[in-house]
Amino acid sequence: METLERMTKLGMSQVDMILExxxxxxxVQPPMMSSILRGVYTYPKAKKILEACEEILNEREKT
Known part of the structure; x- marks a missing residue:
């Protein structure tokens, strides 16, 4: 849930994240993204996507 909270603080929607x-x-399709962010989908692909989300959030937080 931390990723979703950080997205909210930055005013970033799930669609914005999917586009990035x-x-x-x-x-990534919207239903899968939602499941990944809620921790329902935890397969290796989900972990890679969460790592990419972290990178994107770190970049946005620096600006």
Whole structure:
């Protein structure tokens, strides 16, 4: 849930995150993204996507 909280603080929606992930080569559909952020989907792909989300959030927090 930390990722979702950080997104909220930055005013970033799930759609914004999905678009950023797609720019980086990750193909994620909205239902899957929601499951990943809620911790329901925990397979290796989800872990990679969460790592990419962390990178995106870190970049946005620095600006």
């Amino acid at each position: 992930l797609r720019k980086r080569g990750y193909e």
